[in-house]
Amino acid sequence: MSRAAQGLRAWLMQRFTAVYLAVYLLTTLALITSRGPFTYAEWRSWLAGPWMSVSTTLFALALLLHVWVGIRDVLIDYMHAVWLRLLFMAATALVLLVSLLWVIRALALAAVGTG
Amino acid sequence: MKFSIYRYDPDQDAKPWMQDYELPDDRIEPGMMLLDALLLVKAQDQSLSFRRSCQEGVCGSDGMNINGRNGLACITPLSGLKTPIEIRPLPGLPVIRDLVVDLEPFYRQYRTAKPWLINDEPCPEVERRQSPQQREQLDGLYECILCACCSTSCPSFWWNPDKFLGPAALLQSWRFLADSRDQATEERLNSLEGPFRLFRCHTIMNCVDVCPKGLNPTRAIGRIKELMVKRSL
Numbered sequence: 001m002s003r004a005a006q007g008l009r010a011w012l013m014q015r016f017t018a019v020y021l022a023v024y025l026l027t028t029l030a031l032i033t034s035r036g037p038f039t040y041a042e043w044r045s046w047l048a049g050p051w052m053s054v055s056t057t058l059f060a061l062a063l064l065l066h067v068w069v070g071i072r073d074v075l076i077d078y079m080h081a082v083w084l085r086l087l088f089m090a091a092t093a094l095v096l097l098v099s100l101l102w103v104i105r106a107l108a109l110a111a112v113g114t115g
Numbered sequence: 116m117k118f119s120i121y122r123y124d125p126d127q128d129a130k131p132w133m134q135d136y137e138l139p140d141d142r143i144e145p146g147m148m149l150l151d152a153l154l155l156v157k158a159q160d161q162s163l164s165f166r167r168s169c170q171e172g173v174c175g176s177d178g179m180n181i182n183g184r185n186g187l188a189c190i191t192p193l194s195g196l197k198t199p200i201e202i203r204p205l206p207g208l209p210v211i212r213d214l215v216v217d218l219e220p221f222y223r224q225y226r227t228a229k230p231w232l233i234n235d236e237p238c239p240e241v242e243r244r245q246s247p248q249q250r251e252q253l254d255g256l257y258e259c260i261l262c263a264c265c266s267t268s269c270p271s272f273w274w275n276p277d278k279f280l281g282p283a284a285l286l287q288s289w290r291f292l293a294d295s296r297d298q299a300t301e302e303r304l305n306s307l308e309g310p311f312r313l314f315r316c317h318t319i320m321n322c323v324d325v326c327p328k329g330l331n332p333t334r335a336i337g338r339i340k341e342l343m344v345k346r347s348l
Contacts, residue, residue: 006308006309006310006314007308007309007310007312007314008308008314008340008344008347010310010314011314073317076310076311076315077274077275077315078274
C-alpha cells in the first residue's frame with residue numbers, strides 16, 4: 001500500500017462511508033416507519049427490489065469499509081508490536097470479507113426467492 | 116488551603132508518590148495565582164521542583180496538570196480550584212523530577228514540523244511583504260508559546276509520542292503551510308502523509324480545551340487535511 005492510502009485515503013474513506021451510512025439508515029428508517037408494518041413476504045419483496053438490493057449491498061460495503069478503518073485506527077493507536085498488529089489486522093480483514101460474502105449471499109437468496 | 120503534589124526523585128524514590136501540603140489561609144491573597152501558592156509551598160519545602168519563569172503566561176514554562184487538567188500555573192487563579200488542589204506533571208512525558216518533565220519528545224516533533232520559513236528565492240532587498248489578508252491567515256497560529264499543555268493532553272500523543280506530531284507541532288505545520296511566503300507546501304504535506312504523523316488525530320479536541328492561549332489546533336489540523344484533499348484532486 002502506498003503511503004497515501006495509509007493516511008489521507010483511509011481518512012476520506014471513513015468520512016464518505018459515514019455519510020452514506022447515515023443517509024441510508026435515515027432513509028430506510030423513514031421508509032420503514034411510514035410504510036410498515038410489513039409482513040414477511042412484503043419485507044422480502046421490498047428488499048429484493050432493484051433500489052433496495054443495490055443500496056443495501058452498498059450499505060454493507062460501506063459499513064465494512066467503515067469498520068475496517070475504525071478497527072485499523074484502534075490497532076494502530078494501541079497495538080505497537082508490528083507482528084501482533086498485522087495478525088489482528090489480517091484477522092479483522094478476514095472477518096469483514098466473510099461478512100461481505102454472507103451479505104451478498106443473503107441478498108441474492110432474497111432476490112431469487114429461495115432463502 | 117490544601118495541596119496534594121506529585122513527588123518523584125528517580126535517584127531516591129522507587130516510584131512516584133503524592134505529598135500533602137497546607138498553606139495557612141492568611142497567606143492566601145485575593146486574586147492569587149496557583150504559581151504564587153506553589154512558590155509559598157516551595158518556601159516550606161525547598162526540595163519541591165517545578166519550572167517557572169515569566170510568571171505571566173508568556174514563556175510557557177509552568178505547564179502542569181492541575182486537578183486533572185493541563186494549564187499554566189501562573190495564570191490559573193487559585194479561587195477557581197477545588198481543594199485539595201491536586202498537581203501532577205504534564206502527562207505522557209518522562210518525569211525528570213517532581214513536576215519537571217523531559218520535553219524532548221515534544222520538541223522532537225516540533226522539529227519534525229520544520230517550524231521555519233522555507234523560501235529558495237534570492238533574498239529581496241526589502242522584507243518579503245504580505246498583504247494584510249495574507250498576514251491575517253497567521254492569526255491564531257503564531258501565538259503558540261510551546262507550553263506543551265495541548266500535546267500532553269492528547270491521547271493520540273500519549274500512545275504514539277514518537278510517531279504522531281501532536282497538536283502543538285501540527286499547529287506549527289499549518290502556520291507555515293498558511294504562510295504566503297513559504298514555498299515548501301508540497302514537501303510539508305508529503306512529510307505529513309502516512310497513518311501516523313497527522314492522521315493519528317481523531318478530533319478529540321482536548322488540545323482546544325486546555326490551550327492557555329485559546330488557540331485551536333484541531334481547526335489547524337482540519338485545514339491541513341483540507342489542503343491535502345485539494346492537492347490530491
